[in-house]
Amino acid sequence: MPTRDDGKLAPRFQGALSLVPLSVDKAHSCLGDLKAAADAEGLERLSAWLSAAAPDKNRQRLGAALSLSPHLEGLALRSPRWLEQLFDEEPKARIAALIASLQAPLPDDATEAGLMAELRQVRNEASFLIALDDLFGAATPLETTRHLSQLAEAAVARALRFCLSDLHRRGSLRLPNPARPEEGSGLFVLGMGKLGGEELNYSSDIDLIVLFEPEAEAVLDPPESVELFSRLARRLVKMIGERTRDGYVFRTDLRLRPDPSAMPLAVPVPTALVYYEGSGRDWERAAMIKARPIAGDAAAASAFMRDIAPFVWRRYLDFVAIGDIHAMKMRIDRHRGFESILVAGQNVKLGRGGIREIEFFAQAQQLIAGGRNPALRLRRTDEALARLGQEGWIEGTTAEELTEAYWFLRRVEHAIQMVADEQSHTLPETTEELTRIAKLCNFETLEAFSQALTRRLETVEARFSSLFADHAPARSQEGATALLSDAEDEAALHWLSQLGYRRPADVGRIVQGWGAGRYRATRSEAAREQLVRVLPSLLEAFGKGQDPDNALAGFDRFLQGLPSGLQFFSLIASNPRLLELLALAITAAPRLADTISLRPHVFDALLDPAFYREIPTRELLRQRLSAFLRDAQFLEERLARLRIFASEQRFLVGIRLLAGAIEGEAAGAAFTALADVVLEVLVEAVEAEFRRAHGRVPGGRLVVLGLGRLGSGELTASSDVDLMLLYDHDPAAETSDGDRPLPVSTYYTRLTQRLIAALTSPMADGVLYEVDFRLRPSGNKGPLATHIDAFRKYQREAWTWERMALTRSRVLSGETDFAGEIRQAIREAIESHAQDPLLRYDVADMRARLDMQKPPRGTLDLKRLAGGLTDLEFIAQWAILTGTVPLDLIGQPTEQVLRELARRLPDHADADGLPAAMADFTRIVQLVRLGPGTAFNVSDLPAGLADRLARSLDLADQSGIEPHIADLAERVRAAFSALIPFEGVGDDKLPRS
Template identity: 50%
Template sequence: MVAGGESGSLLAEVKACTIWPLNKTEAKAAQAVLKELCRAEPELAAPLGEEAVNDFLTAALSLSPFLRETLTLAPHLLLSAWREPLPALLAARVEAARQSWRQGEGESPASEAEVMARLRLTKRDVAFLLALADLGRVHDARTTTLWLSRLADAAIAAAIDHLLVQGAQAGKLELQDLDDPSRGSGLVVLGMGKLGARELNYSSDIDLVVFFDPLAGRLKAPEDASETYGRMMRRLIRILQDRTGHGYVFRTDLRLRPDPGSTPLAIPVEAALIYYEGRGQNWERAAFIKARPVAGDIAAGEAFLKELQPFIYRRYLDYAAIADIHSIKRQIHVHKGHGAIAVKGHNVKLGRGGIREIEFFAQTQQLIAGGRMPDLRLRATEAALAGLQAAGWIDAETAEELTEAYWFLRDVEHRIQMVRDEQSHVLPSTEAELKRIALMMGFEGVAGFSAALEKRLRTVERRYAQLFEHEEGLSVDGNLVFTGQKDDPDTLRTLAKLGFARPEDMSRVIRTWHYGRYRATQSVEARERLTELTPRLLQTFGKSRRADEALLRFDQFLSGLPAGIQLFSLLSNNPPLLDLLVDVMAAAPRLADIIAARPHVFDGMLDPRLMAEVPTRDYLSARLQSFLSGARLYEDILDRLRIFAAEQRFLIGIRLLTGVIAGASAGRAFTDLADLVIAEAFEAVRRELAAAHGQIAGGRVALVGMGKLGSRELTAGSDVDLILLYEHDDESDESDGAKPLDAVRYYTRFTQRLIAALSAPTAEGVLYEVDMRLRPSGNKGPVATRLKAFRRYQQEEAWTWEHMALTRARLIAGDRGLIAEAEAIIADILGLKRDVGKVKADVREMRALIEAEKPARNLWDFKLMAGGLIDLEFMAQTLRLTDARPVRMGLTTAEALASLGTGRTRADDLDLVCRALHLYTELSQLIRTSIDGDFETEAAPAGLTDRLLKLADCPDMKALEGEIRQMSRAVRRVFQGLVVG
């Protein structure tokens, strides 16, 4: 073979090549065509009279209907192939294509129809000549692809020049030079993929992306730029790909532009740079490795690519890209016929061991190392493999094997396409048609061709697998591919094996992450970090009893995040924090729902001191004051309080979930938080009311916390029981503001506003649900109570159960003097000498009433069950009401039992009830933090049940339930002994 045909014409060079006709019938048909050509062009008699030339052409025309049809339409092509040297012949045709936009008939510019016809005829000529040269081994695949790429460059450039001139003639554009329209136009046309690498095949699409520089000053109406250039690009597609009587030039695809579903065909340069910087994906980085300016303003195109280099090639070794790029290739295998190596029906481009694997082998490593090794920034595949070898990235044997296989497969691809000029990469599935390809490749039959092809495919598959076998991002046993529109069957099997019940739904969810549809995944860096995390996330989620729900909570969390790079980078470098996040999603649905609905609460988890600092009152107070600093407006203060409370409740729950704090400590922390937040809301309401209505002479207000708020035992979802007390001068009739109110209405309004401030739903949520039924006369009494009336009611009208409730009262906000007075009144009430028998009888009656009206829902209803929290609280309250000794306010139930029970109950019984209270508190705090609603053993997240078992030191849930039953029976026995005696 003489490469390039430099020693003579094409037909002179094919003498050295032997190919065989498809069969005798096809050979006779080819001979008939050749004889007809001799009659039409007598000069062809000389070359066709040479046996070697005649045999070659007979075989070629029998194997390729496309060649036979073309020669019938244009016999002069064979004459040119005999007369002229091939390089000069091809160069002339390419130049003719490049100049096709110039003068038409007469003196007028070429019309669009003329440009289209010229380009199509030129493409036909070049394709015919190259096919003959390829079959005759005058050219190798390298030269063939180069000439096809040169032709495409010329055709695109000519079409662009034509369109720019047309735009100038229509008054849309002002060009620097009508004889060189593209120069300085600011219109950037980049060839991508095989066109960019100058590796086009016979029937390639040409992938283009088009940008324009609005500052180039060529448009007379810059505001119409997108419309003007978009219309121009639609015409470009028509010029190049519409089929006419002369065929087509190249199918043209502009879908590699940014976000093609929602962007115009031509995009401003600045907008494109912003997109790639913020949202560009790894597959786009891979595509731009081959990008090359092919038409329009070449200088502007080079400048654009230079500016894009930091996006394509990262400064540091970028191993994160490898999983993403690999997943693109593996996703291709979803399509039918790409699953295994074969010959019949195998896709030599996309199938296993095919051309795409060689391209990705090179491109992936270019992405990883190209930032630090500029010598690897090469467009062509063979050059990239050589560069990787020179850099020591791959060995010489690998480079040689892959290069040889690449061009062998490209030869096969070309022959598939030159049969009928069809865009296909799939080998025939029948023996007869496969024989055609084998013969075109120079093999005598299918067997030899099949063996040679399979050898290359297996070589490529082996080398490709070696590249990814140690890939950190895919440590899961099986595929995890989430690129593309369709599910990868192997990935679905992997997800099912990991523990997901609905793998198709989960695959669809995860694909959403990679499309950049969430704000948190719009940046390429964020997606890369998330790609790294995905296998570990899925493995950990899969261990949950309901992995699908946990993953969906994580997806909801992602959808609400304002940004992701900081979080994903942190999780990448902080495995314990990643484990914590997954634990939350898998073990604590309530916390997961909070994160999903209000992602800002997660910000607190980014504090590295989170697990080192216990949330004491001083700790919370300092952070609250800092958070409120600068807030002056009433609504702003309330919103900040809601944000702060939500975040800190969440973080207390996180500490509880992870065992950093115990249940009792969590109760105190939840209470300290409520105290601080309610006090701030109280003060904000007081100032707001005074601004509108003034003040009452001698007016003072105090807030009493009751129930679990009073005893410092709040849980994550507790409401708050409050009583508002006030006092004022007897002589004051009304407030002194612009809108005066009498005292009763004033403090009623105060209470109503406070309730609204705490419990009204807003965009930032609710602070606390408020319950005021423990005020004097309950729901029938006024919402605000004057201190004098409070004293009188407690002394003269209150029932035993109301005094029981008063044992947990604690003043949490308000005027210091009024607080002191209220505390003294409460101490006096609780210190009254009572009829012990009546108290116990009332307690028994009240407990029986509760059991009748609100029976326990199940064993896990620690509050209502017999021998549960109510029994323990009633015991502490009974001890308090029947003991005249002074006791400080605000004791927890455990503190009250320990303080009051000593000497009044048996030591063993006291130890028992304290142990039971501890168990109930630990379990209920964790459950209330982790889930909403009732706890059901079978429905509980596996992570939560594991933690409950650890807390109780039980081997399984059956043992824990047995422990609870035994403990509750013992508590009920002690309770009955106390209240009956």
């Protein structure tokens, strides 16, 4: 005797949830009516199962489901064969088979009426089975929404294929591949909203946008294509959305297309792109987050999604968008019509704490951060919340709470819609109907359901309300606003005094000038509106400093140079935590303030929670630069973008340093990594452009060498770059092989000139890097580019200072084999002089001459300071030149060389403290280079920068900085004298330095 498990004597329902019927009598009645329908159609297995005397859990669950959902009851009675089918097939397998049937090729004799009937029959059966899986717990809400989305996608694709094929048969289109009508048609459909995110409700409308390429291969008459494809779109909507005796497939909405009141139903891609780029609004950006091609020409759809990405995911946050997002939130609040959270009559989508608030919570932050962080560009709400948590934009517990609430509310939403297949999101008012919903959600009592629902709605509302909370105290707002129009308002001036301003009247006059629109940044009404919002926090932030009056005056100068204030004020209004850092940057680090003035959007990177813990490595910078240059085709455009990229990234490293997220050692590595990546791309771009005009030198090979701070990986925010260009070629080569050939030496000289011009030509964002080629053989007297043989020959007789420079050399770009030859040539040049008896005297003599010729201008002038950076660098270079440390340390940071030196001289006590001294001096010089270029003493530094310097050195306050430097310098000079002793300057026996 076969058991029920063999699938022949019972339907193969899955899931473990037990439904409670609306009433036992109603459930029995539903099963009785279903048996009668089964008998009428001769469905013997279903009839026998329904009439069996033995208790059956699945039969009870089915009766409960039909008693709770008149819609499901109607479907079952109309088509009991769907349940008969489950004796042989599990619901999930049947759902998959139904969706797959819509993906099969269209029959040659397909008609519109026949296809419409097929689509409706498939939809009805699939949605019936999807509902049972949902109610019985065989599918999670995620699986339910995905199945519904796959069903809608397959239905739209099938109807579209029919429409395209019919136009081809009529001669209105010429499809490249009639067997696959969508290929090359130029027409495609975007699924928007929940369809795009694969999150469809049980009775959702589907939001579609129909787009096409008017120049596609299939289009016979481009001027008529708008009318042709709009008729197709109208037909598609009818086939999917029209209600017939078989019902409908999905209600369809095309109103999310660009400018729906003016645009045709099918929109040409060029028209859509022009609209989005010129007139697109932030709600349309939010809508496009979920946009997904679901039917039609995949290649055309992919190209459109690539082209629309910059509109949706702005690389630089449009700070005004934050205000627009806030305004969107307020519109939702005004129109949802709920003053409090209830259960009866609650709209679980638009009401307080509802689904829309969770979606908005995720999308708002995706819009803010997704341009800089592609990992956040996710369509599904649950995936977006999870990633926001992983990336640190929201707390992990917040992501978990909102995700759990989201799926709970989606389950409630499905239950509401299963009752009568209506697109409703509102809970009923009566106790009886509310109880129906509670039981559809597998709650035994209405009380338990109400408590669970209320708890989640309150959680969502609290999280949502805090998203754009305005924390400015009312009194502060009043005082600040008064100053904008009246510089002598007594209450406002008293408030300024309380904040710490010593000259409130002067501050009042400055603020009144902003309100009067004296600067470009405050001329527009929109900018002044944002200024009003941020002014209290701004004045309070500057008031916390040691010298609030001068700090605000510095900000006034910054504001005077700002070309536009709207985006800037919007940013800091929405992110008060940035104000303190902004105040420090503007008052303490003029170089950083200059960058903010020129490109205020650079500040948006600071919104990313990962920013402060992220160290910009070469690989990370390469990835970002590659993305930034992706669509820059011409050299000038690439150069312009390189300047922007370098400027912004230098700023971001500087801000990390100023904020204390990194110290000087890490900053040097980061500034160097940036230069490496930029120079690597620049050399490649300049060389490629040069070759287009002049061709290649036969056998030509090129290496760009970095020297100085660039070579040793210790660049600062203001460093120039020391470069040397070396080349080689076939011995027989005389000229290049291009349209305009050049002699070999001229070729590489001009190429070097082009490289220098690309680096130093001033553009809107300034120069890329100041360049120094004076460390090449023969300095300014020698050729700009040096042949490898000439380099080797020169180094055999090179001055000591030139070999010292080579100890800080490093290959930046060039062919691997040639780079290896250059490194070997440098090692040989250094090794050949290791036993030079005058080497120690040359090094000491050079240091002594510098002491006399370039005395320090103050304690912070570490390069000239006796016992300062130059002493440490000379010691490290001497150690390499003499072989005291391995030649593998060529091109390594000075601190690393000194550390190895101390390890190899364990009995030389003077060497022990050198690495630590270098570390401290590095921290000092990196921070000082952020400040004014004339700061040679601590008293010259802005107070905030001096405080940061003291913290970096682990000192109690800034008064200890100069004594600390003096102590370090004394010990370094003592070590120098012990390691490289020399007395006297200008000895007749020492002419070589």
